Amino acid sequence: MKILLYDGSFEGFLTAVFTAFEQKITQGVHISCRCEEQSLFESLIISTDPQKYTRVKQGIETKLSFALFDDLYTAWLSHLPNIEDQLLSFLVLGFEMGKDIRNMLQNPVVDRCMKAANKVRREAHRFIGFVRFVQYHDLFVSDIEPDFDILPLIAPHFIDRFASQPFLIRDAKSRTALVYNGRDYRILSYEQSPALWEVSPCDEFESIFKNYYDVMAIEERKSKKRAMRLMPKKYWKNLPEKSVRTCLENKAKKSLEKGSAV
C-alpha cells in the first residue's frame, strides 16, 4: 500500500492526484494529509506544485466538466475520513466513463462523493443565514463554528452583499478567518494572523433581535422537534437569539464579578 502525504491544501491534494496518475498507482494508494498521519508504511511526501495542480484542474474541466470539478472541490472541503481516496476513485471512474458519472448514484463511490459534496453545500447555504456580525468601529466581525470548511464557499456571497463594507468571519473549527477590506479578501489561518482573533466585540442589536425572536413564535404552533431539526443545537453558540444571556449582559456580569472579587 503506497501512501502519499500532502500538505493539507487543495492544491496539495491535486498534486498528490497527479503523482498517483503519473506513477500509475491509482489503485491501492492512500492519500492523506501530513498533519494527521505518521505512518509505519512506505510513504511519499508530496510537495505542492502549482503546475501539476493546474494540469489536473484543466484536465478535469476540459475532459470531464466544470461541474464535476466543483463537486470534487466541494466534497474535499468536507474533510471526511478517507475522502481523498474516495475522490481519487471517483476521478478514475470519471475518466473511464465520462462526465455523466455524477448521475450514477448506484455506484457506491459516486454516491459517497456526491453526498459529501451535498453535505458541504447544505451547510454553506445554512451559514449564509447563520453568520451574525457585530460592529467593531467600522469593521463587522462574526464568529462561526461549522462542521465543514465552508469559508471559501460563503466568501463570494458576503463580498458581493457587503460591497464596500469591511468584514471579518472567524471559523473556530478550522481556525481560519476570512478578511475583507472592502476591495480584496484573504482567508488566513490563526497562525498567519493571530491578531484577528483578539477582539470580542458586543452589540446592542443582539438583544434587539433576541427580543424580536421571542415574540415571533406562535405559542399554539410550537414544536421543539421541528425547530431542533431546522436549527441544530451545535449552531446555537453563535446565535444570539438562542443564548440565555446576550454578549452585553455577559460582559456586564463579568465586570460585576470582577468588581466584587477585588
Place this chain on the structure above:
Amino acid sequence: MDSISRKLEILGAAAKYDVSCSSSGTSRSGAMGHIGSAVKSGVCHSFTEDGRCISLLKVLLSNACCYDCSYCINRKSNDIPRASFSPEELANLTIELYKRNYIEGLFVSSAVLKNPDYTMELLFQTLLIVRRRYRFLGYIHVKAIPGCDPALLEKLGPLADRVSVNMEFASSKALSVFAGQKTHQNILTPMSYIKNRKEQAQSEALAFPSAPSFFPAGQTTQLMIGAYTEKDLSVLRLTDALYRRMSLKRVYYSAYVPVVQNNLLPAVSSPPPLLREHRLYQADWLLRFYDFSVEEIVNDTFPNLDTEVDPKISYALRNPSLFPVEINRADYKLLLRVPGIGVTSARRIIAARRFGSLNEFSLKQMGIVMKRAKYFITVSGKFLGSVHPDNPHLKGILRDSLPCDQMTLSGVFGADSLPPLSEETLDRLIPTSSKAVLP
C-alpha cells in the same frame, strides 16, 4: 434604542399571523456604494420555536387600526398596546439588522391608519428611504392595503420585490361577516391591477432592458383556514383559479389561531387546525409541482382532504387502476404520481436509468421512500409490497402516525368550543350574494 426595541416587540408580534416570509424569487447582485443583494432561493436566517423560517424583518408599520375585523388581534375594539414606527425609524432598523446579517430584508404590512391610501403613502415613504438614502439592494415585501388607489401601487412597484394582498376567506359571505370593511372587490382590484401591470413591465423589459422593474418577485396572498367550516374543495378551487388567472407566485394558508373572543368564531382556547393546514399545503404542492389538477385532488364527490393520509396517497388509493408502475420504464409524469417518489427522486431515476436498470437498493439510495412506494411500483417486473394497490387494507398500512401536537378531533375543534359557522349558515346570513368568488 429602548423605545425602538419596545416598538419592535409590539409590531413584530402583531405581524406574526401573516405567515408568508419567503425571501425567494429575485436574484440581484450587490454593487459598490450600495449594501445588499438578493439570493434567488431565499435564505433562512433563523427558525422560530414553531419551526418557521425567519428570513425578513416582518413587522407592521403601525398596529393602530381603524378597522374592526372580528378575527384580528389588532382590531380597533381590542384593548392592546398600540405603537407606530416612523418611516425613518423602520428604515434605519432594517438597515442596521441587515448589515449584521440577521435578515434578508424587510416584510412590512400595516394596520389601516385613517384610510388605505394614507397608510400606503407611509409605506411608500419607508421604502423610499431604505432604497434611496441607504442604497439598499436586499429584499422587500410590501403588503397592499385592500381598497387602495392603483396610483400608490404604481409608486411602490419599482421599490419592492414582492407584494401581497390577503384574500382571508374563500367565501365572500364569510368576509362580509368577519371583516365588514373589506370586500373581495377591493382585494381583487389591486391584485388584478398588479397582474396586468406586471405583464406590461415584463414585455417592456424585453424591449428596454433598463426599464424599471415592477414587483419582480410577483404577488402572493393568504387564506385563513378554520375560522368557519369551509370545504377544502372551495379553498383549492380558489387557489387554482388564483394561480392561473392572477399569476400568483404562492397562496399561503394560515390555520386560524383564535386570538379574540367572538360569538361567531371558534373559542379562544380551541386549537388551530394545523393538520388541515398541512394537508392543504401538500395539496398546493401537488398543484404546482406534480402536475395534478384540482379535480384529481378533491372534487364534488370527495370535497375534503383525507386527514389520515396525504393527498398523493389518497389519490393513489382512489385510482388503483393506474398502479403498479414499472420503475424502469414509466415516464416522468407517471413517476410523480407514485407515493414516496418526489420531484428530486423522479429526476434522479430518469437520469440514473440511462446507465442501467435500477434495483431496490439503488432506489433507496436515491431517496425514494420505499415504505410507501413499494405498494405502487414494480422493479423489473417484481412487486415488493405485501398487498396490492386496490386492497382495502392498504390505507390502514399507509396511515400517518399522527404526532400528538398535530392531532385534532374529527370535529375540527374541541368539544367545549362554539361550533364554527358552516357555509350553509353563511348562506342564510347573507341570502342575496352570488356564490362564486371569481367568475
